[in-house]
Amino acid sequence: MERRLRIITADERMAQDKGVKALIIGPAGVGKTTLLRTLDPKTTLFVDLEAGDLAVRDWPVATLQPRTWEECRNLAAYLGGPNPSLPPTACYSQAHYDAMVEVMGPADAIKQYETFFIDSITVASRLCFRWAEQQPESFNDKGKKNLLGTYGLMGREMIAWLTHLQHTRDKNVFFVGILELVRDDYNVSSWEPQIEGSKTGKELPGIVDEILTMQFINFGDGDLVRALVCTQPNPWKFPAKDRSGKLDQIEEPHLGKLMAKIAADKPRHPVSHELPQLTTTEAA
Known part of the structure; x- marks a missing residue:
């Protein structure tokens, strides 16, 4: 039986629950995991891939702790629901979802959970790579390692995983990751998410609604203050993106307030190319 499509009116679309899908990246030690404290613990599910919850051990939040890529895929199928376009043998299909239920x-x-806090996408990519290098695509016909096959498979798997979680329309999903300063062969530096393989890093900005860089910012008084950099262009060339158009370039590191601001019934910010005169440090 074919699935019937129907036109969703403008009023219906605007009334739909639409969760925030965001990538939060920052250097190690900046306090990304502590952002969990800015979310309602009763409606937040903490997916702890890093086993690094020491900073939030006293925060009363429900937790899942997947240890393998298979568990990550199963969790995504369960949290995201079935994808009706996939055949029964595929991950995230109706059959996969039913098995997880x-x-x-x-x-x-x-x-009851309105927000999924996934810490971290960096570890997820490592688990995915470890799984991919054991699959048939990672070996040639002579049984030797084929790294191109490994990275190709890993890229497809990661994109499918992220896209499936992104389609949980009524949930907020925060992916946390490490930000690192990378220098190319010409000694040109750039800030990039720490993710295994290049495919995921290149396609990730098109999947999530928001990219928020958490860093120490100097506002001119000599003190370093934690803040979220939310828009491009910015003076530090940090990765950032605001699909909602409602965030300022610098926001307080409080996810509850951030979501309320995005959900507020107010017009989008006009596009501005003026940059604030702020400085930052590259120290993590």
């Missing part, structure tokens, strides 16, 4: 319980078990 049998293992983890009915969908009502996670209905």
Whole structure:
């Protein structure tokens, strides 16, 4: 039976619940995991891939701790629901979702959670690479390692995983990752997310709604203050993106307030090319 499409009116579309899908990146030690404290613990599900929850050990939030790429895929199928376009043998299909419901319980078990906080995409990419290098695509016909096949498979897997989680329309999803300063062969430096392989890093900006760089900013008084850099262009050339058009270039590192600002019924910011005269440090 074919799935019937129907036109969603403008009023219906505007009334739909639409969660924020954001990538939060910053250097190690800047306090990305502590952003969990700015979310309501009763409606937040913490996906702890890093086993690095020491900073939030006393925060009463429900947690899942996948240890393998297979568990990451199963969790995404369960949290994101089925993709009706996929055949039964594919990951994230109706059959995959049904199997996860049998293992983890009915969908009502996670209905209370409005936000998924996934820490971190850096570790997820490492788990994916470890899984990919054991698959047939990672070997040639003589049984020797084929790194091109490994990275190709890993890239497809990561994009499918991220895209599936991005399509949970009524949930907020925050992916956390490490930001590093990379220098190319010509000694030109740039800030990039620390993710295995190049495909995921290149396509990720098109998947999420928001890219927020968490860094120490000097506002001119000599003190370094943690802040979220939310828009491009910015003076430090940090990765940033604001699809909502409602965020200022610098925002307080508080995800609850950030989501409220995006959801507020107010017009989008006009496009401005003026940059604030601020300085920053490259120290992590």
